[in-house]
Every structure is written in C-alpha cells, then in structure tokens.
Amino acid sequence: MSEPRLQGTDGVRGLAAAADHPLASGMDPRKAYLERGVFTEEFAELYAFAAAKWLLESASEGIISPNAIVVAWDPRDTEGRFYGAIVRAVVRAGARALVTGVLPTPAAAVYMASVGAAGAVVLTASHNPADQNGIKIFLGLGAMKPLPADDEALSARVWETAREETASAAGAGECSDTAAEARAVYSDYIRQLPNCWLGGADIEGWDLSLDTAGGAWSGFALEILDELVPGCAAEAGYYANGRVNEGGGVVALEGRSEVGGSEVEIIRGHAGLRRLFEAGRARAADLRAGRGFAVCGVFDADGDRAYTLVYDPFNDSAHVLGGDGAIVLQARFLKAEEELPAGAVAAVTIESDVGAATALSELGLDVRFLPVGDKWILHAASDPADIFALGGEESGHTIVPGRLSDAYGASRLLAVGDGFKSFLNTCASIHRLSQGKESQKVYAELAEPFPRGFKKTLYGFHVDRRLFSPRTKAWEAARTALEAAARGFSAGVVSRWAPLDDDPSVLYLALEEPGGCPRASIFVRNSGTERKTGVTLRGPMEWKAQLLSAGEAAVREILIHIKDRSDPNTLAEEAALRGLEGGPVSAEAFEDMLEKIPESELGSEISPGRIRKEAIRGGLVSSEGGRLDLTGLGRWYLENGK
Numbered sequence: 050m051s052e053p054r055l056q057g058t059d060g061v062r063g064l065a066a067a068a069d070h071p072l073a074s075g076m077d078p079r080k081a082y083l084e085r086g087v088f089t090e091e092f093a094e095l096y097a098f099a100a101a102k103w104l105l106e107s108a109s110e111g112i113i114s115p116n117a118i119v120v121a122w123d124p125r126d127t128e129g130r131f132y133g134a135i136v137r138a139v140v141r142a143g144a145r146a147l148v149t150g151v152l153p154t155p156a157a158a159v160y161m162a163s164v165g166a167a168g169a170v171v172l173t174a175s176h177n178p179a180d181q182n183g184i185k186i187f188l189g190l191g192a193m194k195p196l197p198a199d200d201e202a203l204s205a206r207v208w209e210t211a212r213e214e215t216a217s218a219a220g221a222g223e224c225s226d227t228a229a230e231a232r233a234v235y236s237d238y239i240r241q242l243p244n245c246w247l248g249g250a251d252i253e254g255w256d257l258s259l260d261t262a263g264g265a266w267s268g269f270a271l272e273i274l275d276e277l278v279p280g281c282a283a284e285a286g287y288y289a290n291g292r293v294n295e296g297g298g299v300v301a302l303e304g305r306s307e308v309g310g311s312e313v314e315i316i317r318g319h320a321g322l323r324r325l326f327e328a329g330r331a332r333a334a335d336l337r338a339g340r341g342f343a344v345c346g347v348f349d350a351d352g353d354r355a356y357t358l359v360y361d362p363f364n365d366s367a368h369v370l371g372g373d374g375a376i377v378l379q380a381r382f383l384k385a386e387e388e389l390p391a392g393a394v395a396a397v398t399i400e401s402d403v404g405a406a407t408a409l410s411e412l413g414l415d416v417r418f419l420p421v422g423d424k425w426i427l428h429a430a431s432d433p434a435d436i437f438a439l440g441g442e443e444s445g446h447t448i449v450p451g452r453l454s455d456a457y458g459a460s461r462l463l464a465v466g467d468g469f470k471s472f473l474n475t476c477a478s479i480h481r482l483s484q485g486k487e488s489q490k491v492y493a494e495l496a497e498p499f500p501r502g503f504k505k506t507l508y509g510f511h512v513d514r515r516l517f518s519p520r521t522k523a524w525e526a527a528r529t530a531l532e533a534a535a536r537g538f539s540a541g542v543v544s545r546w547a548p549l550d551d552d553p554s555v556l557y558l559a560l561e562e563p564g565g566c567p568r569a570s571i572f573v574r575n576s577g578t579e580r581k582t583g584v585t586l587r588g589p590m591e592w593k594a595q596l597l598s599a600g601e602a603a604v605r606e607i608l609i610h611i612k613d614r615s616d617p618n619t620l621a622e623e624a625a626l627r628g629l630e631g632g633p634v635s636a637e638a639f640e641d642m643l644e645k646i647p648e649s650e651l652g653s654e655i656s657p658g659r660i661r662k663e664a665i666r667g668g669l670v671s672s673e674g675g676r677l678d679l680t681g682l683g684r685w686y687l688e689n690g691k
Contacts (some may be wrong), residue, residue, distance in 0.1 A: 052079075052205070053204070053515070054197075054200050054201055054204045055079070055082065055083060055096070055200075055203075055204045055207060056195065056200040056203070056204065056424040056577070057426065057575075057576065057577025057578045058421060058424075058576070058577025058578060059175070059185055059194065059422060059423070059577060059578065060183055060184050060185040060186060060578075061082065061088070061096060061181030061183050061184050062088065062174045062175070062177055062181055062182070062184075062578040063082055063086040063087055063088035063181060063182075063183065064086055064087050064088060064180060064181055065088050065125075065126075065131065065174075065180060065181055065182035066087050066088070066089055066526035067090065068089045068090065068091050069643050070087055070089070070653075071086045071653050072085040072086075072652075072653055073087040073089055077212075078091040078092035078095060078209065078212070079092060079095070079208065080273065086131050086580050088159070088181065088182050088183060089132050090131055090134045091134075091212070092656060093131050093134050093135055093138075093182070094134040094135065094137065094138045094185065094215055095138070095207065095210060095212060095215050095543070096138075096184060096207055097134070097135040097138035097139055097170055097184065097363070098138035098139075098141060098142050098210060098215045098218070098605075099143035099203070099206040099207040099210045100168075100170055100184070100186055100203060100206075100207075100215075101118055101138060101139045101143075101144050101168075101170065102142045102206065102210075103202065103203050103206045104118055104144075104167045104168035104170075104186070104188070104189070104671040105118070105142065105143065105144055105167050107167075107168075107188070107189075108167035108168070108189055109188075109189045109190045109191075111190075112165040112166070112167065112189055113164060113165025113166075113456050113457060114145070114164055114165045114166050114167070114192050114437060115143065115165075115167050116144060116145050116222075116458075116538060117145045117147050117164065117165075117166040117167060118144040118145070118146060118147065118161055118166055118169065118170060119147045119149060119157055119164075119166050119168070119169035119170070119187075119227075119231075120135060120136055120139055120146050120147065120148045120149065120169070120170050120171075120172075121133075121148075121149040121150070121151070121152040121154070121156075121157035121169065121170075121171045121172070121231075121265075121539075122135075122150070122151060122152075122161050122172035122173060122265075123151065123153075123154075123171075123172070123173040123174075123264050123265045123350045123351045123352075124151050124263065124265060124267065124291055124293060124350075125173075125174070125179050125182060125291045125292075125293045125350065126172065126182060126262060126291065127290060127291035127544055129173055131182055132172050132283050134223060134440070135172055135184070136148055138204070138215060139170060139222065140222035140223065140224055141215065141222065142217040142218065142221045144167070144219045144222045145222055145223050145224075145225065146213075146223070146224045146225065146499050146635055147160075147164065147166060147221060147225055147227045147231075148224055148225065148226055148227060149224075149227055149228050149231040149232075150228045151265050152228070152231055152232070152233075152235075152265055152269075153264075153265040153269065153351060153352030153353070153366035153468075153469065154171050154173060154175075154185060154351040154352055154353045154466075155352060155353050155465050155467035155468065155469070155470070156164040156231065156232070156234075156265075156269075156352070157169050157171050157187070157231070158187050158192040158194070158465045159235050159238050159453065159463070159465060159467075160190060160230075160231040160234050160235060161187055161189075161235060162190065162192045162229075162453055162455065162463055162465075163234045163238070163441065163453060163454070163455050164234075164455070164456050165190065165455055165456060165457075165489065166189070167189055168186065168187055168188050168189055168192050168508075169186070170184060170185075170186060171184065171185040171186075171187070171351065172184055173185060173265075173350060174578070175349055175350060175351050175353070175354075175570070176294055176298065176299060176300050176349035176350065176354060177294070177539075177578060177579065178294060178295075178656075178659060179291060179292045179293050179294060179295060180656070183578070184687065185351075185599060186203070191431055191463075191464075191509075191593050192427075192464070192465050193424070193427055193428070193431065194423070194424035194427055194503075195424070195451070196424060196428060197552075199214075201361075202417065205581060209539050213486070217606065227552060232269065236272075236273055236276070236517075238451070238453060239273060239467075239469065239470060239473070240253060240273070240276070240590065241452070243388075243451060243452055243520050243678070244383065244451035244470060245453065245470065245473050245474065245477075246474045246477035246478075247277070247473045247474065247476050247477040247480075248326065248477075249278045249689075251463040251476070251477060251480040252277075252278055252281055252340035252341075252476060252480070253278065253281075253341075254335075254340055255281065255341045255342050255343070255476075256328040256329070256332060256341065256342070256343040256344070257274065257281050257332065257344055257346075257476075258282060258283045258284070258285050258321065258324045258325060258328065258344070258345040258346075258588075259271055259274070259280035259283070259284045259285065259321075259345070259346050259348070260284075260285045260296075260297045260298060260319075260320050260321025260324070260345055260346070260347040260348065261284060261285075261296050261297075262293055262294045262295075262298030262299070262347070262348055262349055262350055262351075263291075263292055263293040263294070263297070263298075263350070264293045264294070264298070264348060264349060264350030264351060264352060265350065265351055265352045266348050266352045266468070266469060267284070268284070270284075270346070270348075270352075270469050271284045273281075273469075275384070280386065280529065283324065284634070285297065285320040285321050285323070285324035285325075285345065288652075289308050291499075292448075294349060294350050296318060296319065296320055297319050297320035297321050297347070298321075298347060298348065298349050298350070299348065299349050299354050299355070299444075299445050300349065301315070301318075301319050302319075302347065302356055302358075302369055302371075303371075303444070304504070304505065304506070305364050305369045306368070306369050306371075306374075306496075306501065307367065307368055307369060307496065308322055308358075308366060308367040308369065309364075309365070309366045310326060310330075310364075310365035310366055314675065321345045321346075321347045321358060322345075322367060324345060325343060325344075325345040325360050325367055326360065326365075326367065328343045328360070329343035329360025329361075329362060330360075330365070330403070332362075333362040333365075334362075335444045336360065336362040336488070337362045337363060337488060337489075339483070339486065339487075339488040339491075342359060342360075342479060342483075342583070343359070343360035343362075344357060344358065344359050344360075344476060344479070345357070345367075346358075346468075346469070346472035348468045348469070348472075349445070349468070351448060352360055352467075352469060353423070353447050353466045353467065353468050354372075354444060354445030354446055354466075354467050354468050355375075355447070355468030355469065355472045355475075356369055356370060356371050356445050357369075357370040357374075357375060357475045357476070357479075358370070358537060359479065359492075359495050361492045361495070361496065362492075363489055363492055364492075364496075368492070368495045368496050370475060370495070370498070370560065371402055371443050371444070371445055372401075372441040372442050372443045372444055372445050372446055372447055373397075373404075373405035373441070373443045373499070373571050374405075374498045374499075375441060375445075375447050375471055375475045375478075376395070376397070376405070376409070376439055376440065376441040376447050377405055377408045377409065377498045377499050378475060378478040378479065378482065378498055379410075379439060379447070379471075379474055379475065379478050380414065380438065380439060380451060381412065381478065381481075381482070382408055382474070382477060382478040382481050383438065383482055384412050384413075386481075389414070389438055390411065390436050390438070391413050392413070392414075392415055392436065393413075393414055393416040393435075393436040393437065393438035394414065394415050394417055394429065394432075394435045394436060394437050394438060394440075395409045395415065395416050395417070395438055395439055395440060396416075396417045396425070396426045396429040396430070396437070396439075396440030396441075396448075397409070397416060397417070397418060397419070397440060397441065397442065398418070398419050398420065398421050398422070398425065398426070398442040398443075399418055399419070399420065399549070399555075399557065399570060399572055399587075399644060400421055400442055400444070400504075400506075400587070401441075401442060401443055401587075402443065402499070402501055402502050402504050402584055402587065403416075403502045403568070403569070403570075403588065403589070404499045404500045404501050404586055405443075405499050405504045406418070407499070407500070408446060408498070408499035408500075411524045414438060414469065415435075417429060419440075420549050420552035420555065421442065421552075421555075421574065421577075422442075422577065423442060423446040423448065423466040424442075425552075426440035426441065426446070426448050426466070427448065427464055427465075427466065430448060430450060430464035433463065437450060437464070441471075443504070443628060445468065445471075446466045446468075447466070447471040448464050448465070448466050448467075449464075449470075449471075449474065450462045450463065450464045451463050451464075451465070451470070459523040465546070466491050470626055471578045479495065482495075484490040488678045501590070502569075502587060502588055502589050502590060503586065503587070503588050503589065503590045503592060503593045503596060504585075504586065504587050505585075505586050505596075505597070505600070506583045506584065506585045506586070507583065507584045507586070507600045507601065507603075507604045507667070507668055508581045508582070508583050508584075508604075508663075508666055508667045508668075509581060509582045509583075509604055509607035509608050509611065509612065509667065510580065510581045510618070510622075510663045510666075511581070511612065511613050511614075511616040511618045511619040511663075512575075512580055512581060512582050512607065512611040512612055512613055513580075513611050513613045513620065514575040514576070514580065514582060514611070516610060516611040517573070517575055517582050517607070517610075517674050518554055519553060519554070519556075522610055523606060523607065523611045524556060525611035526606040526609070526610055527556060527573050527584075527603045527606045527607065528556060528601075530602040530603050530605070530606050531556075531558050531571055531573075531599055531602070531603055532544070533598030533602070534595075534598060534602050534603075535558065535560065535599065536591075537595055537598070537599075538560060538569075538592065538595055539565060539572060539592075540566065541562070542560050542561070542562070543561050543563055544558060544559070544560055544561075545558070545559045545560075545561060546558060546559075547559040547570075552574075554574065554575065555573070555574045556572060556573040556574070557570065557571075557572040558570065558572065560588065568588060568589065568592075569586075569587060569588025569589065569592055569596065570585075570586075570587045570588070570609075571584065571585070571586055571587075571599055571600065571603070572584075572585050573585075573603055573607070580613070580616070581663075582607050582611065584600045584603045584604050584607070585598070601668070601682060604667075604682070605667065605682070605685065605686075605689075609689065609690065610688050612690065617651040617652045617653040617654075617655050618655055618659075618660060618663075619632055620650070620651050620652070620667070621643055621646060621651055621655045621657075621660050622660055622663070622664055623637060623687070623690075624643070624646055625642060625643055625660060625661075625664065626664070626669060626679060626683055626686070626687055627687065628642045629670065629677065629678060629683070630679065630687070631680045632678070633676040633677060633678040634676065634677055635676060635677070636661060636672070636675060636676075636677055639657075639661055639677050640657035640658060640660075640661055641657075643655065643657035643660055643661075644657055661677070664683075665677075668680055668682045668683075669682055669683035669686060670683055
C-alpha cells in the first residue's frame with residue numbers, strides 16, 4: 050500500500066470540524082485527518098462510503114442480509130451533520146442502511162449479528178472528548194473488528210476512492226429506521242442466560258446508579274434495569290446537549306483503584322462518584338450490616354467500556370473495579386458455578402496488572418497476553434482451537450461469550466465487548482462473593498480482588514505519531530534509554546526485548562526472572578485514537594521507583610523527538626508551563642492564563658481545560674490541594690524540549 054494506514058487501535062477518530070477549519074482548509078480530507086488529526090464531514094462521508102463498499106464485497110457467505118449495513122451513533126453529533134453524511138454514504142454505496150440512531154456500540158454489534166448484516170458503521174469517538182468524533186467498523190457474522198490486514202485493505206479503499214465518486218454515486222441502496230427493533234433485540238439478548246448472570250433477587254436492597262457519561266446508554270440502560278427490578282436504579286449521567294464524557298464516565302477514573310471520601314474535588318466533579326457517595330453515606334448502617342450494596346456502573350460515550358464503583362461504608366471510600374478487577378471477579382463467579390473448564394483461555398492485554406494475570410492462572414486458566422485493543426480479545430475468542438472463557442483489558446473492556454438467536458431462530462455463541470453486560474455480571478459476581486461472608490471481609494476483597502502490582506502510563510501529548518515506529522530516531526532513542534534503565538533493576542532480573550508478532554509497532558521490554566517468569570514490563574506505543582504516545586509501566590509495587598525512573602527516561606525521548614511544534618495545543622501547553630515558572634497557581638488561574646493567549650498566536654482555538662488535564666496526565670504539571678505546579682519533568686521540558 051503506497052499510502053499509510055488510517056486506522057488506529059479501533060477505527061478512526063479526530064477533531065470534529067468543518068472542511069474550512071484552519072487545520073483542514075484547502076487540504077484533501079484524508080490528508081487533513083492523517084496529518085492534522087481533523088475529522089471533517091467530507092472525510093466521514095468518504096470513509097463511510099469506501100467502508101460500506103468494502104463491507105458489502107467482503108460479506109461472509111451464508112449471512113442473512115448481505116446487502117444490509119447497520120448505522121448507529123453516540124449522542125455527540127447534535128446537529129446531525131456527521132451521521133447524516135454517513136447515512137448518505139452508506140446508501141450511495143448501494144447498501145440497505147439499517148439506521149438505529151443513538152445506540153451503544155455493543156448493542157449495534159448485537160443487532161448486526163442478529164439480522165445477519167454485512168457489517169456495521171458506528172459514528173463515535175468513544176471515550177474521547179466531546180469535540181471529537183470518529184468511526185468504528187464491525188464485520189459481518191462474527192461481530193469482529195478489523196485486524197491489521199483488514200485495516201490496510203480498508204485504508205487502501207479509502208485512498209483509492211475518488212472524492213467525486215462519493216458525491217456523485219447514484220447508489221441503489223435504501224434507508225430503514227430500525228431504532229425500535231435494534232433496542233428490542235438487545236433488550237431481549239441481555240436479559241437471557243448465559244448473557245446476563247444477574248437475577249432480580251440478587252440486587253434487592255441494593256442502591257444502583259448509572260453514570261452513562263451523557264452517552265449512548267443514557268435512558269436505555271436504566272430502562273433495562275427497571276425491567277429487571279422496577280425502580281432499582283437511578284441515572285447520574287444523562288444526555289447533556291452532546292457534551293459526552295464531561296463530568297463523569299470512565300476517563301476520569303483511569304488508573305484509580307479507590308477514591309477516598311476526603312477527595313472532595315474529584316467527587317464533586319464526577320456524576321457517578323457524587324451519586325454513589327450520597328447514596329452510600331445515607332445507607333451506611335445498612336451496608337455495614339450486609340443489607341445490600343451501593344454500586345454505580347460507569348461507562349464511556351459509546352458504552353463498550355465500564356467500571357464498577359462500590360461504596361465501602363467502613364472506610365467511606367469507593368472501590369474502582371476496572372477491567373482487571375472485573376474479569377478476576379467474573380472468573381471466580383464462573384469457577385463457583387462450575388462453568389470454567391480446565392485449561393480454558395483467559396485473554397488479557399499487555400496493559401493488564403501482573404497480579405490479575407496471576408490470579409487468573411491460579412483459577413486454572415491459560416492466560417494469554419495480547420496487544421492493546423479489544424479486537425485482539427475478540428479474535429482470541431473466535432479461535433476454534435481454544436475454549437475461550439473470558440478476556441479484557443484494564444481500560445474497562447471485558448468480553449465473555451454469550452448466546453444470540455438470529456433472525457432465523459438459530460442460536461450461536463457471540464463475543465462482543467459490552468460495558469453494560471460486564472457491569473451486570475460484575476454485580477452478579479459481587480453478590481456471589483458476599484454469600485456467607487462477614488460484610489467487612491467482602492469489602493476488603495473488593496478493595497483488592499487480587500494482589501495489585503504497580504501500574505502507570507506516562508504520556509507525551511500532541512505528538513506526530515508517524516515519527517515513532519521501528520527503526521526511527523525516536524524509537525532507537527527510547528530503546529537506548531530503556532536499556533540503560535533496565536540495568537538498574539534488581540540483581541538476577543533479565544531484560545528481554547519481546548516484539549509482539551501481532552503488533553510490531555510496540556516497543557516492548559520484558560523484565561523476567563532467570564527461568565523466564567515475567568515480573569514486569571515496559572512498553573512504548575502510539576495511541577490508536579489520539580495524538581499521544583504512552584510509556585506503560587507494569588510490575589511489582591517494590592519496583593515502583595525504578596519503573597518510574599525508566600518510564601520518565603523514555604518519555605523525555607518522546608518529548609524531544611516527536612512533539613509536534615506546529616500543534617496549537619503544544620504552543621498553548623508551553624506558554625502555560627512558562628506561566629508556572631513563577632510558582633504554583635490555582636487551576637482557574639491556569640486556565641485563565643491560557644484563555645488570554647490570542648488565537649492568532651496559536652493558529653487555532655484551544656480548550657484550556659483539556660490542556661490543563663493533559664499537562665497533568667503527561668507529568669509536566671502536578672496538582673495538589675487545588676494548586677498546579679511544574680514537575681521536574683516539566684522544568685526539564687522547558688529547558689530541553691526545543
């Protein structure tokens with residue numbers, strides 16, 4: 050392929066903008082997306098047109114509706130400019146567009162499999178900020194996501210498609226409103242065994258809430274729970290004029306295992322946490338006596354990720370069960386139900402906590418480490434050579450095969466990454482865990498479902514990801530930095546470069562005992578959805594300081610070699626860092642400082658709140674007691690980053 054691949058870890062995503070946006074004006078929409086990260090309506094239409102053609106041509110033999118493509122979206126596109134473009138593109142490509150409207154990504158995949166469509170096109174930027182949008186693709190019968198070979202083939206089609214063809218194609222397709230049907234199919238699917246393990250009696254006396262991040266589960270998830278137990282739940286996050294993932298959702302909780310009751314700022318600013326603490330504190334005496342739980346399911350905008358929050362009345366805290374915690378608890382549930390065959394496969398990604406992998410192994414599971422992205426877990430689940438039990442990644446994707454009846458009445462196994470299903474089954478696992486145990490011991494197990502290791506990801510934001518790949522200057526510099534850092538670990542630890550056959554774009558260093566037993570890992574990879582490159586650290590708690598030192602050494606090389614100096618966000622970030630050289634300031638003062646920078650100096654509008662959050666996540670700025678200050682890495686960057 051002469052042109053580069055467009056897809057990241059899961060589809061395409063970028064800044065949602067009109068074609069005349071300063072970063073895209075006058076550019077081919079594909080180039081604007083690839084080089085500037087701008088997702089225009091024209092690009093969306095071109096991409097969806099090429100994808101629909103490709104899906105129709107690649108449709109599996111024997112599917113029920115080989116000319117049909119499901120089209121769904123999350124609620125961020127309030128004006129309908131992007132989803133209108135996608136529907137037009139699919140129809141012009143000659144497909145029957147089964148238009149579901151706002152629908153969670155997993156529900157779109159279930160509906161696609163149920164009607165036997167050739168594929169699905171879902172308009173969403175998932176957990177990304179509300180000012181972004183993107184497209185996810187599902188393939189036919191197995192509800193698979195494209196693997197790298199598929200991504201290359203699809204990218205080639207997008208590059209080969211003339212822009213004029215998209216606009217002028219007559220199209221023999223049609224459009225059907227299937228919103229009610231799609232919701233009914235999913236509701237029926239999720240209420241049945243083995244898809245949902247939770248019975249109504251299991252949650253009597255519980256206080257359940259849902260933080261839907263203003264996304265596609267808004268209203269819908271609550272409707273399903275009300276059918277299970279009327280009035281059992283409340284919704285903390287809801288439709289809010291397209292402002293998805295703001296003031297709630299999974300993103301704000303990434304990397305957290307607990308939120309203490311004294312952390313007033315994060316609780317006040319997060320819908321799910323706020324509702325959970327209010328409910329838990331009001332019922333603390335009942336909860337301590339073992340009469341129910343206070344639990345909140347937290348999602349992202351398109352609903353394929355979920356965290357489960359459990360209020361602890363003994364410590365006035367919220368336990369955060371991410372993907373690792375969820376699959377460990379679910380595996381124990383399956384073991385207790387005698388539904389876990391010996392030697393069955395558990396698939397985790399290289400981002401998983403080493404303690405979670407150990408816990409799964411102790412249950413008799415064959416643990417497989419896979420590249421980042423739930424598509425790899427879906428691929429593992431479809432391997433006929435294995436008995437696949439479950440899989441997931443810490444980000445909140447969990448996958449346990451379910452069973453689906455299609456339009457012909459045939460029943461078959463189906464694996465879909467489904468945040469709501471995971472939440473329900475985690476609740477069932479909590480209920481099972483609590484049987485016959487003292488309440489305090491139950492909360493202690495929820496606080497630590499497995500012996501946790503150290504885990505952290507350091508980021509370089511606003512980077513040119515094309516500059517980090519095998520044999521580039523940035524790649525070799527990061528490799529050299531990590532090799533030097535590895536020499537500082539405990540005696541007897543063997544460092545080994547461990548390239549991933551399925552994803553060679555990851556720089557992966559394994560730290561092992563002499564016999565080959567993994568102890569820790571450090572890997573550097575580009576985000577597949579955002580302009581950032583991460584250095585991920587996993588290992589035992591006692592190695593925290595050494596792992597952090599190694600990670601920071603790699604991040605410095607990222608900042609030097611691939612930071613995009615033309616990006617308005619980079620310019621704003623550097624200006625803000627210089628504003629901190631005089632000493633700490635409040636978060637409000639930090640954002641005010643950014644708002645005062647003339648747009649003409651930056652080249653485009655920026656989001657002060659986003660710059661603040663990314664500077665903190667990138668380790669350039671610290672936030673303590675509501676005050677922001679430069680870190681050592683931030684000061685180093687100002688001195689050496691140019």
